[in-house]
Amino acid sequence: MRQIVLDTETTGINPKQGNRIIEIGCVELVNRMLTGNNFHVYINPERDSEEGALAVHGLTTEFLSTKPKFAEIVDEFRAYIQGAELIIHNAPFDMGFLNHEFSLAKLPSFDSHVHGVIDTLVQAKEMRPGKRNSLDALCDHFGISNAHRKLHGALLDAELLADVYLAMTRGQNSLGMDVEEEIVSHDGALEDVALGEIIVLAASADELAAHEDVLNALDKGVKGTCVWRTAPAA
Template sequence: MRQIVLDTETTGLNPRSGDRIIEVGCVEIVNRRLTGNNFHTYINPERDSEEGALAVHGLTTEFLSDKPKFAEIAGELLDYVRGAEIIIHNAPFDLGFLDAEFERLGLPPFAQHVEQVSDTLVQAKELHPGKRNSLDALCDRYGISNAHRTLHGALLDAELLAEVYLAMTRGQNSLSMDLGGIEQEAGAAAVEDVPLGDIVVLRATEDELAEHEALLDKLDKEVKGSCVWRAQPAEIAS
């Protein structure tokens, strides 16, 4: 499963009034692992940033003046995100700007190029109702250091959000194992035909059990309850 965590920085808050994207940062996750295959670019918006936005991201008109325009990076961005699940914090904001940029180029809306868009702000509000769910608040909640985040930056924020997303979705929906995709070698016995006497059981050591309990305690603390692994205690054979 390929997922892309995406963030943008902009000249202001409203694409309808002409505000533009000035930075795009993307972090790739494949099978819940960060790959390092990231996408990052600054963009010349051909206009100044509003004072409030400039205070947030610090990207001056002078710095951006020699950077490519959005039309020059659109194809590369689409090639990078195409077919993936896109993960964004407060997705309507970024999508509004992306769609406005694509509309200028005569392209379909951003969501039509990807598998789906998931909003971590919506997920966080469901998990932590009534609490602050900004990126900084979630970093604090999940123990992710953001001490180096003095200004907002699209790639830095995407990297932090990737860690938050992996921590926030660490639970497992099913305890069952899907063996449907396992192909047996020629002549190998079917799983159900393996004699029980041939199965070697390696029991956990006391140290391993202690580490397992410590991990469960940590998960319980994060979810403020009992994690899924405590839902059905394993039966101990006599």
């Protein structure tokens, strides 16, 4: 399974007010393993960042003025994310901006290019109801160092989120037992994904004999038959 952990930085919080994407950072996971095949680009938004946004990311108009415009990087970006499952923290924010940028470029919607989206903020709220679930808070909770995160940066945040996602979902497929996992694609349809084969190791003769000795000792202790020798009720 190919997954892309994605984060963006923007000039403000609302694309409908003319705000644009200024940075995209992506980290690739294949079968839950980091591949190093990452995607990172700064973008010239052709406008200034709002004061609050600039305080968050620190990317000045002067710095971004020499960077490519979105239309110049969109084909490479489309090829990179094509058919992947996305992992985003607070997905509606990033998806709203990406769909807006694709619309300005007169392209099919961004979400039509990908194979579903996992929102780690939703997952975190279900796992930790009533607690802070920002990226920094989750790094603290899972023991992931973010000391080098002085300002928000799309690639750095995607790398941290990849570690958080793997920690949040560690062991999720460890008890498959011949079942299938349901995954919701971007169009809302359910798809069956077979989980890995479970390897069963039989007890050795010595282990069976030791187990029998334990049961005999329990029988003696209760002066009868211990519960592990009792057949379950029909």
